[in-house]
Amino acid sequence: MTTSDVELPGFADLGLGEPILKAIADAGYTHPTPIQAGAIPAVLAGRDVIGIAQTGTGKTASFTLPMLHILAHGRARARMPRSLILSPTRELATQTAANFETYGKYLNLSMALLIGGVGMGDQEKALEKGVDVLIATPGRLLDWFERGKVLLGGIQILVIDEADRMLDMGFMPDVERILNLLVGRRQTLLFSATMPPGVRRIIERFLQDPATIEVARPATLAENVEAVFVPVSGRDKRRALVKLIAQQAVSKAIIFANRKREVASLNRYLQSVGLNARDIHGDLEQVHRQATLDAFKADQVDFLVATDVAARGLDISDMPVVINYDVPFNPDDYIHRIGRTGRAGRSGRAFTLETPEEAKSVAAIEKLTGKPVRRLELPGEEPVTNGAKPAKPARERRPRREAANGEPRPAASRRGRAPAAMPSSRPAARRPAAKPEPLPEAPVVAFGDHIPRFLLRPVPVATPSKAKAG
């Protein structure tokens, strides 16, 4: 069933109880999104549900709201949680927990968040007291189970969130193991952006007569996102990236790279040219990851350099731009990365740097999306000889103070200046240009050649990380 073209009811029409409706109203929402309008009545009716939807569609509330309603009465026993939500990443689990807090504030329900990378003391205390809602990543949940601190026999509602991602990440054996620990009849809700065979198998084995709610076809790009590919030589991709940021007047973006080490060193580079950047990837401490994410959400950080840990699930609202520094190996990841922008019908822009070596990955994306990619040429992006210094501009003048330098910005964005470690950082780099150049209508268009001066100066040498061969 597709609900996207149906007139939407208000939240009050969905059968949710007063305390929940009040919390929804407090949060400022009046009308459910299509996935919520479809899923909430089905969950309240006690049905198993398959939700085919990406984050940004209101997916999380489509299960938290009816779960709160169902769990509102009754009490949890020690170590016997009444519901379980499985998430692929710690960050997504944390967000889901926040969602339960928001909408459950007028209910007296207890919750525990079982994720790795954080201390076990609080988790144990919560489990001992008994929880109505248990939100977990598979590894830590099984850890607790093996310690005998959590029993899964009392689960009435199970949610498998981002099932396709669980599959990609190799969690399915763990998920199946957890599913087999549940006993008796319970309600199962499964959410997934795509439906690969591994996910279908889980559905066939563990869901009964599910209602399917689909709100967006998985491999389609949102109409409101302008996605363009930017051919680069690959010799000096970092410089090309900074040039792109300046030319397109990108003031806030998630920048994806394929490897953790690349993310880390790209982050240092962006900081060294004066951009307010931070990185997030799986080798960083959990507290650090969360702090970075919070700072980014609070507009204290302009550029989040990330691995695919941030590609899916994370609810970062109103992300205007996504940049792929690398073309993702897997075309599904492309869809998910791009899905960070253009949420809730807002317009968004997505840029993907593309070296000749990445042609295969680009072809895979074209195949998946079913349309040829649009290209945008950056001026001066012809291949450079290895090791050569960037050419000096013909007319070298003292760099003009970019007008944008003094441009007003929201106060919140002014915090978190360029790190002190970069004495050479130039403020001009932070506010590249006043207005974005319009994107081309035609597939291939060269841009005007306005490039802020600072970009034409020789760039500080990249970090001395060893490019290890073999």
Added chain:
DNA sequence: AAAAAAC
């Protein structure tokens, strides 16, 4: 080719 997740 990578990333993600338990210690």
